[in-house]
Amino acid sequence: MRKQRAKVVRVGVDLAKSVVQVHAVDAGGAVIAAKQLPRAGFLPWCEQLPQGCLVAIEACSAAHHWARRLLAMGIDVRLVAPAFVAPYRMSGKTGKNDANDAAAICEAASRPQMRFVPVKTPDQQSWRAIHTLREGYIIERGSCMNRARGVLAEFGVLFPLSTEKFHNELLGVLRGSDDELTPLARMALRKCLAHFDELEGQIAWCTQQIERHVATDPRAKLAMSVFGVGALTASALVASVGNMNHFKNGRQFSAWLGLVPRMSSTGGRPKLGPITKRGDAYLRKLLVLGGRAVLTAVSRRDDAFSKWAVQLHARVGWSKAIVAIANKNARILWGVLSEGRDRSEDPRH
Structure with missing residues (x-):
């Protein structure tokens, strides 16, 4: 097996929680190994690979962690987006399993025009974790408020939708006595209010960390120079995209974000759909x-970008104009971060 391992030029890896499926081929595409490894046995197996061997991993959960471990071993690692893997699965949608996925990953990585996902650093993943937790807390806060509204509605108490008013309004209801709420219901709602306040504190802490990130990261500061890009967007952008030069141009970056229209064209007749x-x-x-915020504010500005946005709104309507502005801002961000130029210094901005 050691002699066969020396012939391996490319390996496709499908990750799971407790096992790892590998699919190794030689220079001619012949299968050298197709096997399932325990999680603890994956790195020792990779240590036996020859110098210059390419290991391709689908960009899924824990992929960046494994990629960093393999890079530290001197192995050439590429992460492939799941959307680019599926077309190379020979058995199609009906034959999805770990072995077929590993073979498809291996085949996808062999394509000369394949685009790969940059490996994120631990710092990038840490900042993205703050965004993920914040979004989760916001969803939990909404659920908490809706539960309280549902309980109060059963007792004939109508409640406002405003998040800002929720704490004081619920506190007022609990302190009052002109309703049918029983002592048990009041106790339950007090616990609900305490949970709401705890979630508010978690969201505020995450927001403070994001603001600190933007204040200390020069690339995030550059991103904020673009009209319509705030602290959340700037921080998430830096955390999600390590090096903007991985994209050939702004349109490719916008397409990566899914902000370009679907195409279904044939016979020279273009047909564009939703993004x-x-x-x-x-x-x-x-x-x-951010595009919505831009469109709300452009009527009070006189720069070229704002004039374009006003004309666009008049021509295509509110919703399409918002998405078009988001698309344009994505392209501008690519230019700003790839060139390292502050957008606020541009006289056309």
Whole structure:
């Protein structure tokens, strides 16, 4: 087996929680090894690979961790986006399993035009974790408020939707006595209010950390020079994209975010649909929200970008204009971060 291992030129790896499926081929594409390894046996197996061997991993959970471990061993590692792997699965959608996925990853990595996912650093993943936790706390806060509203509605108490008013309004209800709330219901709602306050504290802490990130990271500061990009977007962008030069141009970056229209063209007749919504959904959402903020403010500005946005709004309507602004800002961000140029210094901005 040691002699066969020396012939391996490319390995496809499908990760799972407790096992790792590998698919190794030689220079001619012949299969050298297709086996399932225990998690603890994966790195020792990789240590036996020849110098210059390419190891391709699907960009899923823990992929960046394994990639960093393999890079430290001197192995050439590439991360392949799941969307680029599926077309190379020979058995199609009906034959998905670990072995077929590993073979598809290996085949996808062999394509000359394949685009790979940059390996994130621990710092990038740490900052992205703050964003992920913050989003989760916000969802939990909404659920907590809705539960309280549902309980109060059963007792004939109507409650406002505003998050800002929730604490004081619920506290007022609990201190009052002109309703049908029983002592047990009041006790339960007090616990609900305490949970709400705890979530508010968690969200505030995450927001403070994100603001600190933007204040100390020069690339995040550059991103914030773009009209419509705030602290959340700037921090998430730096945490999600290590080096903007991995993208050939701004359109490729925008396509990676899923902000370009779907195409279904044939016979020279172009047909464009809604945006693809591929890539990073969280970052795309932040850019779209930033586009909405831009469109709200452009009527009070007189620069070229704002004039373009006003004309765009008049031509295509509110929703399409917001997405178009998000698309344009994605391209601008690519230029700003790849060139290291502050957008606020641009007289056209």
